[in-house]
Structure formats: structure tokens, C-alpha cells
Amino acid sequence: MAAIATFLTVRQMSKQRTDSYHPELALSRIVFDARPLTDGGLPTLWRTTSNSDSENIDGTKSPFSFSVPLSNIGLGAAKDVKIFWEFPLGELTEKINQLAQSAAVAARFTFDNGMLSTDSELFGKQVSIWKNQQKAHIDYVLPAAVQHEPETLQLPHAYVVAASAFFHMCAKNKNRQSFPELPALKVTFNYLDIGDRKHTAAFDIELEVGAFAVGFMQASVVPKKRIA
DSSP states (O other): OHHHHHHHHHHHHHHHHOOOOOOOEEEEEEEEEEEEETTSSSOOOOTTTSSOOTOTSOOOOEEEEEEEEEEEEESSOOOEEEEEEEEEEHHHHHHHHHHHHTTTOOOEEEEETTTEEEETTEEEEEOOOGGGSSSEEEEEEOTTTOOSSSSEOOOOOOHHHHHHHHHHHHHOOOOOOOOOOOEEEEEEEEEOOTTTEEEEEEEEEEEEEEEEEEEEEEEEEEEEEEEE
């Protein structure tokens, strides 16, 4: 009996020690405003209010990326972090075209073969390759107690373009009956701890819009944890 009790105690201590080094990934809420890159364009330049006009949260000056903070609030390192994005781009593209037609905006958006295309004299022509943006990878994320500055998770460019176009077209429609709702952007993280045990974290990323107009939007990126 004494041997069995000792074995159970040791096993419980081992489990507690293992659990104490469990990594846990978390996304932070962030406020931003959106403006067009050129006069009359779509508000695809998303910037946090704390940064300069030309910088994103990660310090870069590229107008084609926008990132949110990714932290590890556990005590152990997360390694080999695989990232998977989901978003109903096909459905949203149809809504954008309907709104554009209703507002008499000469623009056509298409989603075909995993690519979001824009064809408009006003907005120009561009292609965002969603199928190449649905997966990403980070080598490791150290615990927040060690890594004081969070990692930056870049939102897919196709999502930024589609969300910008959606609210721009909503603002163009003067007969809008209700506040527009954007589907959630889903992200799933699969990663390993230092003992090579597998873990998963999943979030629905929603936009809480405080204000929007033609060529302008102010909103918050709000991550909500979900069961994968």
C-alpha cells in the first residue's frame, strides 16, 4: 500500500510539473482606423491609433499588411506553430457586388480558384491570392514572462481587402436598413510544447466597428476563443 501511494504521489507530481509548463497562445484586442492608399480608393490601409500614418503594429511601412499581437501566456514555450485561416470569401464577395450594384459603383469583385480579384477604374485592378494566405508558420513563441514583446500575427491580405470593400460599399448605400455584420475570421493554431505534446488554440476574430464612412473605418479587432 505504501508503494502504491508513493507511485500515485510521484505520478501526480509529474503531471503537475508537466501541466505547469503548458504553453497557451492568446490574441489581444487592438483598435485601428482604415483609410485609402489613394484618393477615392478602398480603405485598405489599416493602422493602429498608436502608430504613425505609415506604420503597422509590427513597425513595418508596408501598406499591404496588418498584424495583431500574439502572446504565449503559459509557462512553457510553444514551438512549430502552424496557423490555419478560414473565412467565407465567396459569400462575402457576392454581398459586396450586390452592395456595389445597389450603390451604382462601377466595380466588380470575383472570388475564383482561391483568388480574390478587384476590377474597377476607381479602385484599380488587383489580385489577392487567398489560397496562399490560409496557412502560416512560426518557429516558436516564448512565454510572455521571457518574451516581453508579443509576436505579430499578420491578418490575411484578402480578408483586409474584402472587409474594407464591404464597409465601403455599405457606406455608399444610403438606403441601408440595418447595421452591416461581417462574418468572423477563424484562426486555428496547432503547436507543440517542449515535450513534443500537441496543443490547439482556436479563435473567432470579429470586427467591432465604431464608425465607418466612404473611405474610412474605425474599429477594433476582437479575438474570441472557441473550441477547435
